[in-house]
Amino acid sequence: MDDFIEQVDRYRDEFYRYIVRTAWDSSVADDVFSSAVLAAWENRHKFTPGTNFRAWMYRIITNKCFVANRETGRTPRPLDEVPEGVMTAVADRGYRDVLEEPDRFLEQCGDEVHRAFKILSTAQRTCILLRSVEKFSYKEIAEIMDIPVGTVMTHLSRGRTKLRGELLGYAQERGVIRTMPKLMPRAKADDGGRAAQNEN
């Protein structure tokens, strides 16, 4: 028992943060955290000693987050609004400006990152958090979410593109990007952005 408590204590901040970022309604974080830890406690006999306790806990917590979000009943935007991927986004003239100074861009976006992140679907947020924040491999994420690795990559790609699109839109509205894309002919995705470059 002490081992279990010690292990949860060790990771509790990151578990809690993961719930806050994954849940549509972050006010349910206490409930989801408590419910997940109690479920893990009741099922601790199913954990194989020597395997990854942290990943095992994430699997339980992720399930609880999906249940909580299903009960919240929020509908994400349809997937067909999401562009194909990061490389497509790179072709956008405004996005090329972002990539010149990503740190400055994020600094100017401020808390907008959190708001934009909440727009993604639960699966997209989960994949991005598990990969970019918690540093799980694609294979581990697939096991935690009980989905194929290819699906993990699709969620990651679409989620990241959508997030960048939201941040880019915000930056354009606020004039954060130095070159306003609407003043420049937009590059087509299939010309690798050369059209926009030629304008300079």
Add this chain to the structure above:
Amino acid sequence: MNQNEREKLWMAYLDGQMSAAEASAFDESLTAEEREQLAAEMRLEAGIAERLAAKVACPDATWEALRSQLEGKPATVPTNVVRLPLRSLGLIAAAAAVVLVFYSVRGGDTVDSAPTSGSFDSAVSVAELENMAHGVGVEEYFTQHNIQLAVADFSESHGHSHHKTIRAIGACDGDCPYGSLYEVLFECCGEPVRVVLAEQSSRGARMIKQAQAHGKVQATRMIGGYLAGVVGIHHAEELLDLIEAKPAQVT
């Protein structure tokens, strides 16, 4: 290589999910401009991750309450800190104590007080339900107790398609001091849910109705001479669609 495949390689490289040989081969295929873009993408992704990782910690009060519960100690936290399931457990315990004191003083068998524990306790786990069933299947239990009901084939469409998984764990006697109460135990979307049953107009049926009035039962329905009610935190009224009256046997 099409755009989609290229996109996946780009992302796997960005995430460090390639072997050294794959990464080296991919790196060689990049133009200087693409290499710069990837480096910038990595900085952008790292910056986003840094922001998503910041400023959130598990409240000490939440953790201490949970820890006390795991260690079997009474929780001593502000009441507004921990909601379900901890708060409901506390309320259930308090209500159960009040009911016990009431009966010990009065000695009656009234069903006027709100049933808050036993068959109407939502805080039990799937593992506890499995223990309660003792491996007795639903059909077997119904036959043993001469209950003229059956559980429908799950593969049939009963309008519960939004539930991910439904599993019948088994059945057992309900917790009712004044008559027969039965429980059919389910795991629905990984969550424990019970359907409590009592014969129409029995005290058990009145108890179910009372529990519903107190919010302990999600929904009730009359099925073949029995009143059925759904108990659990997970909303699964559709489980009532799975309980059916057995057709009368033709002699």
